[in-house]
Amino acid sequence: MSHKPVVLKIGGSAITFKEKPLTPNLRVMKRLAREISKARISKLLIVHGGGSFGHPIAKEYAINEGFKTKEQNIGFCWTHSAMVTLNSLFVNTLIQRDIPAIGIAPSSCILTKHGRIYAFDDKALTKFFEKDFIPVLYGDAVIDVAKGFSILSGDQLVSNLALKFEAERIIMGVDVDGVYTADPKKHSSASLIPQLTLKELKKMYKNLGDAGTVDVTGGMLGKIKELIPAIREGITVSIVNATKSNRVYKALKNEKVVGTYIQKG
Amino acid sequence: MSHKPVVLKIGGSAITFKEKPLTPNLRVMKRLAREISKARISKLLIVHGGGSFGHPIAKEYAINEGFKTKEQNIGFCWTHSAMVTLNSLFVNTLIQRDIPAIGIAPSSCILTKHGRIYAFDDKALTKFFEKDFIPVLYGDAVIDVAKGFSILSGDQLVSNLALKFEAERIIMGVDVDGVYTADPKKHSSASLIPQLTLKELKKMYKNLGDAGTVDVTGGMLGKIKELIPAIREGITVSIVNATKSNRVYKALKNEKVVGTYIQKG
Numbered sequence: 001m002s003h004k005p006v007v008l009k010i011g012g013s014a015i016t017f018k019e020k021p022l023t024p025n026l027r028v029m030k031r032l033a034r035e036i037s038k039a040r041i042s043k044l045l046i047v048h049g050g051g052s053f054g055h056p057i058a059k060e061y062a063i064n065e066g067f068k069t070k071e072q073n074i075g076f077c078w079t080h081s082a083m084v085t086l087n088s089l090f091v092n093t094l095i096q097r098d099i100p101a102i103g104i105a106p107s108s109c110i111l112t113k114h115g116r117i118y119a120f121d122d123k124a125l126t127k128f129f130e131k132d133f134i135p136v137l138y139g140d141a142v143i144d145v146a147k148g149f150s151i152l153s154g155d156q157l158v159s160n161l162a163l164k165f166e167a168e169r170i171i172m173g174v175d176v177d178g179v180y181t182a183d184p185k186k187h188s189s190a191s192l193i194p195q196l197t198l199k200e201l202k203k204m205y206k207n208l209g210d211a212g213t214v215d216v217t218g219g220m221l222g223k224i225k226e227l228i229p230a231i232r233e234g235i236t237v238s239i240v241n242a243t244k245s246n247r248v249y250k251a252l253k254n255e256k257v258v259g260t261y262i263q264k265g
Numbered sequence: 266m267s268h269k270p271v272v273l274k275i276g277g278s279a280i281t282f283k284e285k286p287l288t289p290n291l292r293v294m295k296r297l298a299r300e301i302s303k304a305r306i307s308k309l310l311i312v313h314g315g316g317s318f319g320h321p322i323a324k325e326y327a328i329n330e331g332f333k334t335k336e337q338n339i340g341f342c343w344t345h346s347a348m349v350t351l352n353s354l355f356v357n358t359l360i361q362r363d364i365p366a367i368g369i370a371p372s373s374c375i376l377t378k379h380g381r382i383y384a385f386d387d388k389a390l391t392k393f394f395e396k397d398f399i400p401v402l403y404g405d406a407v408i409d410v411a412k413g414f415s416i417l418s419g420d421q422l423v424s425n426l427a428l429k430f431e432a433e434r435i436i437m438g439v440d441v442d443g444v445y446t447a448d449p450k451k452h453s454s455a456s457l458i459p460q461l462t463l464k465e466l467k468k469m470y471k472n473l474g475d476a477g478t479v480d481v482t483g484g485m486l487g488k489i490k491e492l493i494p495a496i497r498e499g500i501t502v503s504i505v506n507a508t509k510s511n512r513v514y515k516a517l518k519n520e521k522v523v524g525t526y527i528q529k530g
Binding site (some may be wrong): 038067071074076077078080081084085087088089092097098100101102103104105107108109110111119121123124125127128131132133142143145 | 376384
């Protein structure tokens with residue numbers, strides 16, 4: 001088995017109920033913990049999204065637009081606190097399966113500038129990783145040196161970590177089966193794209209640009225745009241459905257699995 | 266009102282039930298949040314201890330002795346996770362009182378060496394402080410570059426933060442009224458020492474040394490030993506009972522209060 005690192009992203013919509021504020025999907029968390037435990041990846045980094053924990057509060061207080069009024073500071077605090085709660089629930093579920101998972105708070109060690117990672121003190125993170133702990137990071141409200149504060153997306157973190165730790169693979173666990181030719185929630189004719197090269201992916205973005213701002217795939221292209229710098233470096237990306245049994249497990253084991261597989265070319 | 270920073274330590278034994286694992290004292294937390302809110306200290310840093318959250322697990326897995334076996338890694342993860350839970354409860358109680366409290370995870374940004382702070386990335390912490398957030402740190406399980414991992418006490422953090430941010434005062438909120446001439450839990454003749462100079466304090470440590478390892482004050486001298494470097498720099502220390510109403514409030518307001526007041530000389 002390869003010992004090159006794997007970065008696993010678990011979408012917030014997979015481990016929370018999107019329509020219910022602050023409601024975790026503990027059943028999915030527990031199943032994912034079992035799958036991660038069974039896969040026995042020694043060098044693993046996990047990132048999760050905010051789902052119904054981070055997003056509603058961040059939106060209410062317009063955290064991503066940066067500092068405008070003092071009242072937003074309380075919203076910033078609530079956003080981070082909600083993410084800590086979600087992270088804690090997921091981390092505890094992993095530890096219960098004997099996975100040495102350690103939550104790393106992005107806002108304690110990362111600053112952004114205009115929303116992009118600007119300073120990332122990764123000394124503690126790197127030590128945890130070297131000692132075979134499994135760091136679990138998350139999309140977070142962070143200090144932004146240009147606009148006061150910002151939202152750092154889990155997807156931006158995934159790309160950053162994959163490059164920093166020279167990962168072999170990125171696995172994106174989402175709530176659909178992968179990238180479709182059209183929005184599968186709207187078009188029954190939409191079909192799953194099993195494989196994409198970087199060139200093909202770029203062509204899809206070009207078409208997207210021509211078509212205005214509508215992402216015909218139902219938002220998946222927007223999510224994976226952050227990963228292009230990693231793909232360009234030869235890191236492969238598997239997009240699989242984390243809400244369905246064994247998809248994440250098979251992706252971790254590098255087995256054939258329903259999903260979209262993206263590689264440089 | 267002075268705008269020089271104040272560092273407030275809240276002992277774990279004040280905000281948890283010491284004898285009951287993982288049991289927070291929410292009543293004390295809520296009262297402290299009211300007192301902190303009412304005192305309106307603009308430049309405040311808070312540190313809390315572990316109480317029945319951190320200590321039992323850290324002890325069970327001998328985290329403070331450093332890495333010996335792989336099984337300890339799970340104990341390390343549980344210790345940190347328990348501290349995150351306690352921190353979250355306290356931080357949320359503060360935010361509910363409109364205090365812009367932001368939990369800072371020591372293990373995400375601090376490394377120790379032989380148990381002493383060795384690398385402390387304080388970029389995010391400093392930015393939060395500058396922007397009038399109130400950082401809330403805690404005693405934590407951290408990576409130690411010499412012995413694998415260690416416990417970083419809240420008291421060591423207090424001294425470090427007071428010096429780093431050039432604090433005017435340190436307030437130690439504990440579960441007794443201050444420093445006594447003898448252990449107040451064992452000797453009815455024990456009397457509270459209202460004031461101490463650094464010289465007098467050092468003399469007490471000398472007597473302690475002569476008497477062997479028994480701290481006649483019932484452990485309080487051990488707790489404040491970490492603060493000597495700060496006292497030497499002219500930072501004053503007020504030790505007050507955080508389990509009693511308005512003691513922390515009065516100390517924050519720099520009003521006369523039952524407790525032990527320590528200054529350089």
